[in-house]
Amino acid sequence: MTKLVVFSGSCRESSLNAQLARAASRVGEQEGADVTLVSLRDYTMPLYDGDLEDESGVPEGAGRFRELLASHDGFLVACPEYNGSITPLLKNTIDWTSRPDGDVPGLVAYRGKVAGLVSASPGGLGGLRGLVHVRAILSGIGVHVVPTQFALGGAHQAFNDDGDLSDEAKAGQLQAVVSQLVETTRRLTD
Ligand SMILES: Cc1cc2nc3c(=O)[nH]c(=O)nc-3n(C[C@H](O)[C@H](O)[C@H](O)COP(=O)(O)O)c2cc1C
16 A cells, blocks of 8 residues: 655644645545555644764754654655745754764655645645745755645635635645555555
8 A cells, every 4th residue: 555644834823734635635535545644733843953963963853853864665744835835844854854863864754755846825826836845955965856736825715614625626726636645656666
């Protein structure tokens, strides 16, 4: 069974991207994947600092998140857009989890994995500009990022009480990303 981690690049309690990640995880299960939905709040780590790394190695939270990604075939990330780009939380998580750690080589969490990208924003473009940067970063460290992506604009008004997307067309766009992620992962890992 295809194993996917789903998470948001924001760990805010009422994060719109966490809501989109939750909706995506349900779609992933419907598509037949084994989905692990997590919050980066449960994998806290300090801001990357080379001196800190030299003194005490990779932080415990980063090591656990790296192991989580490494033990799955791929991941879906809901990416908030900050000033047209990636959030510091997501970038910092990628930075720490891409580092070598004792006997564990760098990039084990990323190289050869498959990823899908979505974003949510109250704004009209839905965080689309930030996805360009996240795609470039992940592709640069060996992740196969599926071509289909989804940016949800007006996200503060997009979810119904069950946490699903009220608009059928938008729900279809989310489904298209998840379905391509599951299918691509299946093909690459079989
Ligand atoms: C520092 C900062 C920069 C932001 N820049 C953008 C932006 O460039 N584009 C955008 O659509 N929204 C931007 N926003 C608004 C976020 O999309 C909004 O706060 C969103 O709810 C954050 O995602 P979350 O709900 O998952 O935490 C910004 C928010 C912050 C805090």
